[in-house]
Amino acid sequence: MNQNTTALLNDFMTEFANNTGLAPESSHPKRYLWTDAFAVCNYLELYNRTNDKKYLNLALTLIYQVHHILGKYSPANEKSGWISGLDMDNGENHPTQGGLRIGKEMNERGPNEPYNESREWDRDGQYYHYLTKWMHALNNTSTITGDTKYTKWAMELAKTAHKKFTYLPNHGIRKRMYWKMSIDLNRPLVPSMGQHDPLDGYVTYCEIQNEMDNLDLTDNNEKPLSYEKKDMKKICQGMSMVTDDPLGLGGLLSDATQITQLINNGYNLFELLETILDAAIVGIRSYISSNPMELSTNYRLAFRELGLSIGIKGLIIIKDLINNKPKISGKSLENRLNELDNYTYLAETIEKFWLDENNRKTRNWVEHRDINTVMLATALAPNGFLKI
Numbered sequence: 001m002n003q004n005t006t007a008l009l010n011d012f013m014t015e016f017a018n019n020t021g022l023a024p025e026s027s028h029p030k031r032y033l034w035t036d037a038f039a040v041c042n043y044l045e046l047y048n049r050t051n052d053k054k055y056l057n058l059a060l061t062l063i064y065q066v067h068h069i070l071g072k073y074s075p076a077n078e079k080s081g082w083i084s085g086l087d088m089d090n091g092e093n094h095p096t097q098g099g100l101r102i103g104k105e106m107n108e109r110g111p112n113e114p115y116n117e118s119r120e121w122d123r124d125g126q127y128y129h130y131l132t133k134w135m136h137a138l139n140n141t142s143t144i145t146g147d148t149k150y151t152k153w154a155m156e157l158a159k160t161a162h163k164k165f166t167y168l169p170n171h172g173i174r175k176r177m178y179w180k181m182s183i184d185l186n187r188p189l190v191p192s193m194g195q196h197d198p199l200d201g202y203v204t205y206c207e208i209q210n211e212m213d214n215l216d217l218t219d220n221n222e223k224p225l226s227y228e229k230k231d232m233k234k235i236c237q238g239m240s241m242v243t244d245d246p247l248g249l250g251g252l253l254s255d256a257t258q259i260t261q262l263i264n265n266g267y268n269l270f271e272l273l274e275t276i277l278d279a280a281i282v283g284i285r286s287y288i289s290s291n292p293m294e295l296s297t298n299y300r301l302a303f304r305e306l307g308l309s310i311g312i313k314g315l316i317i318i319k320d321l322i323n324n325k326p327k328i329s330g331k332s333l334e335n336r337l338n339e340l341d342n343y344t345y346l347a348e349t350i351e352k353f354w355l356d357e358n359n360r361k362t363r364n365w366v367e368h369r370d371i372n373t374v375m376l377a378t379a380l381a382p383n384g385f386l387k388i
Contacts, residue, residue, distance in 0.1 A: 005380050006049050008355075012377040013042050013058075020370055022062055031069045032103035035371045036062055037133035038385060042377050044144050045384025059141060063150070066134070067095035069103075073183065074124065076107040083183060084160075096157035099126045099164070099185050100134060108183050125189045126181045128165045128197045131157060132204040139204075139211050140388065151211045155224055158205055160185070162228040165197075166235070175235050177201075195243060196251055199276075202232040203255045206262050206269070207388050236272075241279035244286035246308035252280045253311025253340075257386045260318045264325055270333075277336040280311075284343045293349055297362040302354050306375040309347040313382040315340055351379050 016022070016039060021029030043059035046052070071091070073079045082091035084098025091097075104124040109115070138154040141147070164185040166175050177197050180190035205225045212224060223229075243249060256276045259269045287308075292300070319337060322328050353359055354376050365372055378385050 006046070009042065009046055009049075009377050009381045012373050012380075013039065013046065016370060016373050016377075017058060019373075022065065023058060025061065029065050029069065030103075030370070031066050032370065033066065033070055033100055033127075033130040033134055034102075035374050036066050036103075037130070037137040038374045038378050040137040041140055041385040042374060042381070043384075044140055045381050047144065048384065049381075056144070060145075063138070063141065066100065070100040071095045071098065074101065074107065077183065079184070083185075094153070094156055096134075096138075096153045097160055099131060099157065099160055099181075101125070101183055102127055102130060109189055111187065120180070120190060123189075125183055126161075126185060128161055128177060128179070128181075129194055129200055131161045132197075132200040135204050135208060136385075136388075139208055140384070142211055142215065143388070146215075148215050148217055151208060151215060151217065154208050155212065158201075158208055158225060158228060162201065162205075162231065166231065175231065177235065195239075196241065196248060196255075198232055198235040198239065199241065199255060200251070202229065202236055203258055203262075205229045205232060206267055207258055210262060210265055210267070210388065241276055242282050243279070244283050244290075245304065246287060246292070247304040248307075249280055249283045249287060250307030250309070250311030252276050252283070253308075253314050254386060256280070257311075257314030257317050258388050260321050260328065261388050263328055264321050270328075270330075274332060274336065277333075277340065281336065281339050284340070284346075288343070288346070293353070297359055297364055300364060301368065302365055302372040303368055303375045305350045306354065306372070306379045309350045309379040310375070310382050310385065312340075312344055312347040313379065314386045315344060317383075317386055347379070351376070 018024075020031070040059045040062055043055045043062065046055035047059070071084075072082055081088075082095070082098060083101070084091060084094065086094060086097060101124055104122060106119075106122045106124065108124045109120065135154040135157050138150040138157070142149075142151040142154075164181060165177050167178065168175050177193045178188040178190065179192050179194045179197070181188055205228050209223055209225050209229070241252060243252070256273055259273045259276070263269050263273065292305075315337065322333065322337070354365075354372070359365065360372075
């Protein structure tokens with residue numbers, strides 16, 4: 001174990017806790033679902049490294065805050081209570097049943113307000129790809145604690161999200177997904193489909209099912225997410241996964257890491273793994289061709305670059321599994337991983353740049369301080385996020 005890495009991880013996550021009202025606990029914490037999902041995994045990683053229960057308590061406190069802030073309407077909304085519409089007691093028992101807000105400060109666009117693309121980024125609502133990250137964080141919490149309620153909450157969130165975000169177009173024969181939904185999940189705010197949302201959903205559903213099997217929560221005659229998995233698999237078929245966006249590339253490689261672990265647990269996902277690695281190779285080639293590391297900090301978003309670093313770190317887990325489990329290995333897979341080895345230097349380059357305190361004083365870092373801090377911590381110690 002690298003003590004310096006553990007110390008850095010502690011420093012960054014302490015800064016995040018102080019800045020967002022997690023610890024010391026504020027009466028009005030700042031919660032943002034994407035960042036908080038990675039933060040939960042980081043606290044679980046610190047707990048794994050140190051066996052200090054203060055980190056586990058931080059993870060569980062953060063989950064509580066997220067559910068009680070982002071699982072309810074904000075004070076800016078005319079509605080109040082749990083988004084799900086459940087009463088107080090049932091809401092406590094099923095805090096994810098209505099989904100979870102993004103956590104943007106500006107309220108969502110009203111039903112009669114015109115769409116404004118630039119302002120929509122600043123408005124609240126629900127993002128599917130944020131929900132999958134939270135499902136993953138809850139699932140990992142069950143793995144660490146042995147408490148089944150977290151995976152049950154992940155499963156309930158998966159069912160709600162799938163039902164509300166997927167739809168069959170008029171005269172269509174294949175379902176699609178909305179990218180952004182209203183807080184109550186009753187209307188789309190951005191109807192276009194996120195490129196990797198179906199993939200994220202499918203992999204996360206498999207991950208939840210795997211954990212439910214491990215915790216003996218599954219009736220072998222009726223898998224809880226069977227319908228949703230089949231549905232999402234069909235949406236994924238034939239979709240291009242190629243992207244040159246660093247955060248998207250990191251997501252592909254993170255999915256590949258989780259898929260490899262699922263293959264090791266008996267899931268038939270080898271073809272999907274090869275498809276994702278192929279897309280990642282094409283995307284990374286395109287990404288580096290523009291010399292992104294030479295750009296000024298004014299044109300670099302740390303959290304997007306760090307997403308790529310996190311994904312690249314997953315290649316270590318993939319190769320370890322392949323070396324120890326011959327049933328996963330294969331010449332075609334080894335060739336793909338050898339090609340990706342040519343780009344592993346990017347992780348060190350990205351992390352070294354953002355570990356420089358001078359680069360963390362720039363406007364782009366400060367404006368996104370919480371998400372940047374948490375994802376830098378994840379990049380340095382990614383196992384809490386990458387392992388299932």
